[in-house]
Amino acid sequence: MEANNLKDIIFEKILDSIDVGVHVVDSNGMTIFYNRKMGEIEEMKIEDVLGKNIREVFSFHKNGDSTLLRVLKRGTKISNVRQSYFNNRGQEITTINNTFPIDKDGALIGAMEIARDVTKIEKMIRDNILKGDTRYTFDSIIGRNDALLEVIEASKRATRTNSSILIIGETGTGKELFAQSIHNGSSRSSKPYLSQNCAAIPDTLMEGILFGTKKGAFTGAVDRPGLFEQANGGTLLLDEINSLDSSLQAKLLRVIQERTVRRIGDTKDVPVDVRIIATINEDPIDAITTGRLRKDLFYRLSVVSLFIPPLRERKDDIEELIHFFIKKYNHLFRMNVAGMEKGLMLRLMEYDWPGNVRELEHIIEGAMNLIDQEEFITSSHLPIHLRQRPQFRKEEMNLGAAKEEGKSLDAFLREAEIVFLKRSLGQHDGNITRTAKSLGMSRQNLQYRLRKYNIRADLR
Structure with a gap:
């Protein structure tokens, strides 16, 4: 060549x-x-x-x-x-x-x-997808944990004022749910509620999205109001505020303090009346120390500070949340799942939930996608990364002593075999060859049993 x-x-x-x-x-x-x-x-x-x-x-x-x-x-x-x-x-x-x-x-x-x-970004701005869906109220918050109830009570008190709020909590704890509840409980509820994830947009475009642009400011620029103007009279949620560039944080601080905004390329300031709710997914002191959050902006935003507890600190709410999500996806999927196996419920209480409530919801949704004819969610319906954890490796052959009373041996063995086959298939992503090899049987034998019990190989 x-x-x-x-x-x-x-x-x-x-x-x-x-x-x-x-x-x-x-x-x-x-x-x-x-x-x-x-x-x-x-x-x-x-x-x-x-x-x-x-x-x-x-x-x-x-x-x-x-x-x-x-x-x-x-x-x-x-x-x-x-x-x-x-x-x-x-x-x-x-x-x-x-x-x-x-x-x-x-x-x-x-x-x-x-x-x-930038097609998706342009479409978001043009179609106003950035405008939040404000369906959540305080009644939407599930749980009776004392720490959670304390945050709910503080949030309800904050609806009476227009002060800035900083909501602190790990990813998946429900920070936006609290923000929407505060907006809907305030005197601004009839006005716009806009939400913007600061980590989702490049810094080069974020300034125009927040503050707006004036035609001629740069090549291709058009007259467009920013989020502050669009949210005038209402509430603006800035999610993951620590993702904003430091210079943008400084400009944001100026707008909050002076209650005026100047579009990029413009020479005049426009007065705005917007309540700011910001969220952060880490300890704000750590963010300030490492330079991800300006100290002056933190003090301006944290007039009211709300700390949302992670799910591992409110495990007494897990059972109620599981029942809520099963009911939700029964409705969405037109299913009739009765609940979760008691032993599995106890093991989920032992899990640390690094993804918090969002992770729990995704696990219930995923489990209900795998259910065939079963009445209850079992360990075999969990994603493989959970099933491989020590507390979930216990044998599922025991379907519960109380549940088995009065059953014939044949019925018990049939149900146990179905559970065992489904678990093995799930562990090998539905691959017939690998599953048969792990069970020490031929492909034909395994396929016969799957047809016999009407089990789909594509469990995942």
């Missing part, structure tokens, strides 16, 4: 592996290279774009044009330009582009574009 050909192969392999879109056209606007990521961004098959003119495949807004074609026309680089256009199925795509001319011996022979996808 010639050295030049090898270089071309390596070059194409690298471009096809990077996590930004790359689109290269010749001087006539015909696509000569289109990488995998670009196909993902534009939801296009590579073969539908290669060898075709850009205008054959994509369409643009009125008075708009491809940044690649603009570079071909002007012969100069275009940097950090926002572009919205449509693929061949009419789906709107929005990207931030850096586009370069390609020269050879002084002649323009093509153009290359490097694109970052």
Whole structure:
């Protein structure tokens, strides 16, 4: 293989592996290279774009044009330009582009574009998906643990004022549930409630989302209100506030203190009346010490501080939560699961729940996806990472002494065999060959037993 050909192969392999879109056209606007990521961004098959003119495949807004074609026309680089256009199925795509001319011996022979996808972010802003679903109230909070009840009572008292609130709690403890409950219990309940996860958006876009933009502030900028203006009169929840860049935290502090906001590129301040609720998923002192949270912002936000206890500190609520989630997914899945095996319930009480209430809900949802004809959730329905823990490795052959009273030996053995087969299948992700090998039987024998008991191999 010639050295030049090898270089071309390596070059194409690298471009096809990077996590930004790359689109290269010749001087006539015909696509000569289109990488995998670009196909993902534009939801296009590579073969539908290669060898075709850009205008054959994509369409643009009125008075708009491809940044690649603009570079071909002007012969100069275009940097950090926002572009919205449509693929061949009419789906709107929005990207931030850096586009370069390609020269050879002084002649323009093509153009290359490097694109970052902001389609989902643009759609969130435009469709106002950032607006929270405020269905939760204090009645939605499940549990009777003393520490939890104390937080609920403090939260109810906080509904009477407009002071900023900092909710502190590990991931999955239900911080947004408390934020929505406070909003719905306050005098602002008829006004907007907006929620934004600060870790979900890059810092380069977050400032515009929070404070808004003015047309002409930068290439592609349009007049758009930020979250503060959209939430005027209501409540703004800033989730994971410690994920914000320090400079943005400083700008946020100014807006909270002065109760005015200035859009990017604007010269005038707009008064806003917004109650701020912020959340943090770590000890705020640790966040301040390591520089992830500004001390002055912490003091401004923590006028009211609420500490949500993790599930491992309120294990007396686990049984009530399990019954609530079983009822919820019975309704959603149109099932009729009666409950959970008592022995399993006790073992779940011993678990530390690093993912808190959210992890418990996901485990119940997953278990109910695996149930076939059973009346109760058992260990065989748990995800494999839980079943491998010591407290869940106990034999499931004992289906409960009280439950077995009055049963014939044949009925008991039949149910025990069903449980054992399902557990073995689950441990091998439903793979017949591996399961049969672990049980010391042939594939045919195992398949016969699965058909006999109407057990699906695709348990997962």
